[in-house]
Amino acid sequence: MTSSAVTTVIAEPRSGTGFLPRAEFQHLIDLLAEDGRTVIGPTVSDGAIVYGEVRAVTDLPVGVGAEQSPGRYRLVDHHDARYFAYAVGPTSWKRFVFPPTLELAQSHRDEQGHVSFGPVRHEIPKMAFLGVRACELAALGIEDRVLLGGPYTDEDFRRRRDNALIVAVQCAEPGGTCFCTSMGTGPGVRGGHDVLLVELADGFLVSSGSEEGAAIVARLGLADATADQVVEGSDQLVAARDRIGDPVVTAGLHDRLLAKLDSPRWAEIAERCLACTNCTAACPTCFCTSVSQRSDLDGHTAVTERRWDFCFTKGFSAVALGGNFRPRVQDRYRQWLTHKFATWIDQFGTSGCVGCGRCITWCPVGIDVREELNLIAPPPVLGTEAQAAAARAPRTSVFHVDAVRPETHDTVTLTLSTPDGMDWSRLHGEFVMVSAPAIGSIPISISRRLPTGMELTVRAVGPASTFVTGLERGAEVGLSAPLGHGWPVEAAHDHDVVIVGGGMGFPPLRPVVDEILAHRASFGDVHVYHGARTPGDLLYKEELAAWASRGDLEVGVTVDRADATWLGRVGVVTQLFDHARWDGTKAIAFVCGPERMIQATVSTLAARGITQDRIFISMERHMECGVGLCGHCQMGPFFVCKDGPVFSLAQLGDVFGREGI
């Protein structure tokens, strides 16, 4: 009884929302056409749902949808009667308001050399756009700003826009590449339409968004929609929103992206990017054009023709004498992405992206901007991610000590394996928490990754580390899963690499050397420098000698204080490369050691031309919980355990080297 009372309240007459039974949809198409409009809407052609002329309901994609993923689009049969159960296809409305090619002007030159110029004014048909989505309305709004918002305007565009009546359809079937939710453009229609349709199982909710639209709705003579029908429509919208989620964190994206103009990711994308222009052609807001002349053989009559052009072509950024401001594909991809998501905002007060996903689906090699944005300009770690990290919080597993190898009088390397057969070498993370009952936990950096476990090099300093160094073969110990962010070795691909490890700062860098040697051809010149207090404190002596004898990497070793046995270099570690011949502008550096050693090393590296974003250091702090929850290792805006311990100098900013932080 209560529920029917509630229903009665909601079912109070609603102004403006009528219901059009599916069987009467042709009536709407006829009404639109009656006014002399060409109705353009979704229709199935060439294996896709494209926009073309619609005269009858049968022209619509009845029961047809599409599966979309990066680089892939396939029609599917829904086995139902719906007309609009698809996400946007390859066509955008841009084609109809901003044609791919357009004659702009004609010019003449007569025999006497007199010249004349005249604009071309095109006949523009009255049109009705049927099936416009929220993201597409946003795109039209962006085009309005670009083409009509400045002191100079595109009058042909204005006339086409004015001549197009917009019948929007609420999205109920988002595609696999949609992210309008992130861009704030959908899936719900929020204006810019003349008529709005919400497709239900057996008909359409119909409302108007303009006077012209209201007149059309009035002519349909509809009964009011029931409350149940309205709820069915809003449930669909909520479900659509949930399906899309929020794939791109846009908060602060403008600044984050522009801070990454030197990201190595641009070059990686260019390895895949075909620069084929499909993304820009499919984009509903890309507006770049070029003009060219067509003339008769004598050059007496010429036509100036404008065509869509694309920032991905080399010719687009070419200048006289063979120059080009964006000579590489990576330059052009960066231009496109940073314009869409950042500098567009500076120019037009809105993002250039509406999240329709066309550039993802129609990229022949499936480059996904959602993924690239998150990789190039990762969002700050917010609550949800912290929760995810906590969910992974260190569950302690029992490891066996398989071998103990003394390195120095107070340092050993333990080989540990897990009996559970898990492939630990694939787990990312820089360090593990080593636990022993009654002793407690300490963070130890992984000094080698093994298929079934790892090596840890530990110096006996306090009680816990003394306990760990005292473990014998066969002993058991507790280990967390690898934690923290490690060395971005992949970022060093195709770069020279400089590795500087001071004292116990060297073991964390050993997996970096392992990784480089496993893929030696992917890196340029490699330099490994290790400094210790005395010859007796040097680590991995045999391994260093083996690396040096390979001939494909430089190994330098020095000690602060020599003894009678030492014939090698004496002095601080920076002296190993103070006078080296390598070129820092092509190098990435990984540095670990005592804080003063890091500071001296960083200064020397910077003086050799390595920029701050290419110097990575491992910070030392008291790490207690290992997952950013206990607060011990807080350093400026970072938790060293969770956000680090490896940071780039650029990331640390003025936190680095500041006392008392």
Next chain:
Amino acid sequence: MVRATSTPRPRLGVVKLASCDGCQLMLLNLEDALLSVAERIDIVEFPEATSHRSSGPYDVVLVEGAVSTPEQLETIHAVRREAKVLVTIGACATAGGIQAMRNWANHDAFRAAVYAHPEYVESLATAQPVSDYVKVDGELRGCPINGDQLLEFVTALLTGRRANLPDEAVCAACKRAGRVCVMVSQGIPCLGPVTMTGCGALCPGFDRGCYGCFGPREQANAASLGRQFVAMGEAPAEAGRLFAGFTGYAPPFRDVITEFGGAPGVPAGHAPSPASTGTPSGGK
């Protein structure tokens, strides 16, 4: 010696090397426009149209065909000396053409298999594009060349502007034309992303992939496209073979064929390098 342009009508020659004459036919196919062209240009040498022979010098020479025989090698050097502007036309002249497929295989074995008296057939070990031997001032791509591009070239020549011959991908024209990408929507391998435009995206308009007859566009990332073909389910050698068409000998395509396999006339699994990949001596 190059003659000064004292004559108002430029002298144009058409020269044929190893080719099928299809590109010359495109010139004849201009029909009405050809008459207008002929009123403004002296076409002094055109073997497909007239048996009348003429010698240089020429203001412009259009060269059709690949360099495939010692005689053609002599011809192209002689033509270069006589031509102010030398423009190569068609896939054979610009990329080596279909006959460059022999560059991957044993030329003598082919010759012996095809001809009753191979000793009468004198040919070079490889068929190569004209630009491997002499400086080329311009190119019209395609198999055959596109009539509109040819007319644009001639118009630009007569009116003194740069010809509007974009070097962008076929995709650009395909999308302007409103075609649906056959690769994304149907999984058909298409060379459009790495092939120079100029054909009006003909093949994708007929539901088939571009087979690259206009040759590699600027900075063609053919390796990435090859990897995508493999990701779409092609065996690597089949992916490589897709590049081994009329312009397969052009370096970016040639490199993919070498990397993926699929060399013309060679069983899958064998991936020999073409007989010659460099510029022969005695060229430019």
